[in-house]
Amino acid sequence: MENILVIGANGKTGRIVSKILRDSNKYTTYAMIRNEVQQNYFENQGIKTRIGDLEKDFSDAFKGMDKVIFAAGSGGSTGDEKTIAVDQKGAIRAIELAKAHKLQKFVMLSSMGTDDPSQMKGLELYLRAKKAADDFLRESQMPYTIVQPGALTDDKGADKVEIAQKLNKSGKISREDVAYALVLSLNLETAKNKSFELLTGNQDLEKALKTF
Numbered sequence: 765m766e767n768i769l770v771i772g773a774n775g776k777t778g779r780i781v782s783k784i785l786r787d788s789n790k791y792t793t794y795a796m797i798r799n800e801v802q803q804n805y806f807e808n809q810g811i812k813t814r815i816g817d818l819e820k821d822f823s824d825a826f827k828g829m830d831k832v833i834f835a836a837g838s839g840g841s842t843g844d845e846k847t848i849a850v851d852q853k854g855a856i857r858a859i860e861l862a863k864a865h866k867l868q869k870f871v872m873l874s875s876m877g878t879d880d881p882s883q884m885k886g887l888e889l890y891l892r893a894k895k896a897a898d899d900f901l902r903e904s905q906m907p908y909t910i911v912q913p914g915a916l917t918d919d920k921g922a923d924k925v926e927i928a929q930k931l932n933k934s935g936k937i938s939r940e941d942v943a944y945a946l947v948l949s950l951n952l953e954t955a956k957n958k959s960f961e962l963l964t965g966n967q968d969l970e971k972a973l974k975t976f
């Protein structure tokens with residue numbers, strides 16, 4: 765069994781990721797949460813927790829872990845300061861800690877548009893922060909996968925996607941499909957050291973990830 769630290773586990777995507785991992789027979793899930801009151805939600809479902817806040821010292825959360833999925837984010841209702849603190853500095857610190865603890869894989873939930881933030885009016889600062897973390901990961905020599913989805917929805921997963929390094933269009937995808945892509949990326953050789961954009965499409969998710 766591999767020990768997987770899910771950062772941002774209490775978020776909409778993070779909760780789905782944590783359940784997929786729990787239901788697999790390959791992984792032990794450790795949900796990183798920043799507030800003890802969130803502990804019951806996970807422990808009631810048989811999911812272990814680690815307390816850690818990306819804006820503080822969260823190094824203890826990495827002890828004994830094999831791989832990490834980063835699904836945290838400051839969200840749209842906080843200011844620029846939080847975006848830099850969480851999406852950029854927090855993510856970069858998580859990569860440094862993963863490397864220091866000799867983890868085997870870092871799977872990053874990023875976003876479409878990070879390649880050229882100037883093209884997305886109103887989202888430039890957020891996308892520049894995400895890009896800084898993505899670039900840091902690419903250069904970290906840590907095995908990685910960077911998943912760059914379009915707009916996230918709460919729809920049920922379609923299990924059908926469109927995937928490419930660059931899709932050259934905008935669109936949507938459900939958090940459930942993104943969560944499956946993040947989990948599959950933990951071990952797929954075809955996803956190793958790759959970044960890819962992801963939208964709802966016509967190809968089976970797992971097949972698409974194995975062949976793109």
Ligand SMILES: NC(=O)c1ccc[n+]([C@@H]2O[C@H](COP(=O)([O-])OP(=O)(O)OC[C@H]3O[C@@H](n4cnc5c(N)ncnc54)[C@H](OP(=O)(O)O)[C@@H]3O)[C@@H](O)[C@H]2O)c1
Pocket residue numbers: 771772773774775776777778797798799816817818819835836837838839850854873874875876913914915916917939
């Ligand atoms: N929304 C979109 O359309 C879209 C599109 C493409 C990519 N993305 C990316 O996908 C990510 C996940 O989306 P989502 O909707 O699932 O996010 P979400 O529901 O807002 O969840 C974000 C999680 O990050 C956690 N977090 C925030 N600050 C933290 C800190 N200082 N320390 C530890 N954890 C912290 C939150 O913790 P609490 O639960 O304690 O608040 C929450 O659990 C986004 O952050 C974004 O980067 C989003």
